[in-house]
Amino acid sequence: MELLTDDPHPPGETVGDPGPEPAAASRVRVLLASAFSPLVTGYAAVATVLALVALTAGRTAFSGTGVLLAAGPGWLAAHQVRLGIGGHPLGVLPLLPTLGVLALAARTASGAARRLGCRSFGDAVPVLIAISGAHAVFGLVIALCAQGSPVTANPLVAFAVPGLLAAAAAGAGITRSCGLPDVVADRLDPLALRGLRAGALGLAVLAACGAAVFTVATGLSWPAVAGTYEPGLGTSAGLFLLSLLYLPNAVTAAMSFVTGPGFSIGPLTVGVFGYRGGAVPAVPLLGGLPEHHAAWWPALLVLPAATGALVGWSLRRVAADPAQRIRAVAVAGAVVALGCVLLGTLAGGRLGDGPFDPVSVPVGVASVVAFCWIVIPGSFVAFFAGEHEPPAPPPEALEDNEAFQDAEAVDAEEASEAVEELEASEASEEDEAEPDEDAEFEAEADAELGLEEPAEEAPEPDEAVTGGTETCGDVEPGEGDR
Numbered sequence: 001m002e003l004l005t006d007d008p009h010p011p012g013e014t015v016g017d018p019g020p021e022p023a024a025a026s027r028v029r030v031l032l033a034s035a036f037s038p039l040v041t042g043y044a045a046v047a048t049v050l051a052l053v054a055l056t057a058g059r060t061a062f063s064g065t066g067v068l069l070a071a072g073p074g075w076l077a078a079h080q081v082r083l084g085i086g087g088h089p090l091g092v093l094p095l096l097p098t099l100g101v102l103a104l105a106a107r108t109a110s111g112a113a114r115r116l117g118c119r120s121f122g123d124a125v126p127v128l129i130a131i132s133g134a135h136a137v138f139g140l141v142i143a144l145c146a147q148g149s150p151v152t153a154n155p156l157v158a159f160a161v162p163g164l165l166a167a168a169a170a171g172a173g174i175t176r177s178c179g180l181p182d183v184v185a186d187r188l189d190p191l192a193l194r195g196l197r198a199g200a201l202g203l204a205v206l207a208a209c210g211a212a213v214f215t216v217a218t219g220l221s222w223p224a225v226a227g228t229y230e231p232g233l234g235t236s237a238g239l240f241l242l243s244l245l246y247l248p249n250a251v252t253a254a255m256s257f258v259t260g261p262g263f264s265i266g267p268l269t270v271g272v273f274g275y276r277g278g279a280v281p282a283v284p285l286l287g288g289l290p291e292h293h294a295a296w297w298p299a300l301l302v303l304p305a306a307t308g309a310l311v312g313w314s315l316r317r318v319a320a321d322p323a324q325r326i327r328a329v330a331v332a333g334a335v336v337a338l339g340c341v342l343l344g345t346l347a348g349g350r351l352g353d354g355p356f357d358p359v360s361v362p363v364g365v366a367s368v369v370a371f372c373w374i375v376i377p378g379s380f381v382a383f384f385a386g387e388h389e390p391p392a393p394p395p396e397a398l399e400d401n402e403a404f405q406d407a408e409a410v411d412a413e414e415a416s417e418a419v420e421e422l423e424a425s426e427a428s429e430e431d432e433a434e435p436d437e438d439a440e441f442e443a444e445a446d447a448e449l450g451l452e453e454p455a456e457e458a459p460e461p462d463e464a465v466t467g468g469t470e471t472c473g474d475v476e477p478g479e480g481d482r
Helices: 024-056 064-078 095-115 127-144 153-180 182-187 190-220 222-227 235-246 248-260 297-316 323-347 364-387 394-402 403-449 463-474
Strands: 083-085 087-089 152-155 264-267 268-270
Touching: 024 095, 024 127, 024 235, 064 083, 064 095, 064 152, 064 268, 083 394, 087 364, 095 153, 095 235, 095 248, 127 152, 127 153, 152 153, 152 394, 182 268, 190 222, 190 248, 190 323, 190 364, 235 248, 248 264, 248 297, 248 323, 248 364, 297 323, 297 364, 323 364
Parallel strands: none
Antiparallel strands: 083 087, 083 152, 264 268
16 A cells, blocks of 8 residues: 555645635526526426327327427426416326426525535525526416416416425525525524424324325225226326326325325215215226225324334433423424425315315314324323433522531531541550550560569668668757767
């Protein structure tokens, strides 16, 4: 392995230099490309689908001009703009093209922000304005051009809805590329952010449950599904394409059924606890609809309950305080409820004025029920599966016990000083007692060996001196003279 290599940078080049910012002309070019690229790509995709349907359909003359003209209302339908066909409203619009155009706008915005060198959300605001403004103006132009044709749209709605959807998608793309805005990043609670992520997880799991139930129902009813196809290749291809475009709508309805409220198509109402029959369109997508209520349907409610438990399990370690964990679960439940409102609103709508009108999901009931399915089992799991810290005493109790705590501290200091003094005194006594014990031991040893020297006796008082003193005291006067 080579440890030394040649310098890949030429002399004079600064390593890590981000380089000069793009010129004004380059910035304008990038903004124009980001504004018109998703429009052209989306319009071309819609025209391609319509051309494929026209080519495969039987007894139909293909016209390139007609396909290009019909692609305009198709582009509006992909952006969830309600259309009028021969004076009859069409509000049940496919969600799969909507997801496609949103992903296209988000990717375009993210790429434009990187090319412009945007380091924050504020730097990429021109990209957001360019994409959303172009979508709004293009929708208005299509609606105005379609006036007087068999397929019409409200110009105000055609201006507002595509612009709002494009703004939301572009904002998501810019956020992914540049991060959250500083204001949001500074003010957003980390606990709430974890709740948002857990809510997105819960919504995805509920959608997966709905998709699984829809797949199983379609598979079990495959003879009825196959009977909806006609012998002709073109007609069968058209029905298959129609079912594919409306597949997210069916998954949303199945998700509402799994959580409890269900859905309705004209007079037909399907719910976990209720069923009312009615005619449905003869399309393969609806071939798996049941013909009567089944007693085992309430068992499907274990799926949303398990989803709520999963959300609670994912939030069991976000905080040591159980109340904080429950608050995060509540944020996740709110995200799931909002997602159910959005998906239920986009999945349903008017379907002409015939027997299948309207197609609807009870948005209000579905959102409340979904919130409960997340919060109740999720809070239970997050409360008991996480940590539990001892409750802190209230501030009032701490203030009342300040004097008592000070007295305890003083007593503890005095007690420690007394213990130190006692230990010091005992140590000094032991030091004084050790020499005496050694001396006694040596004396006993000498006595046993006979080496003990006799103790010196104290000299007795001199008798002469004592007696003389006494004699002197008894001498009679005058004897000394003789």
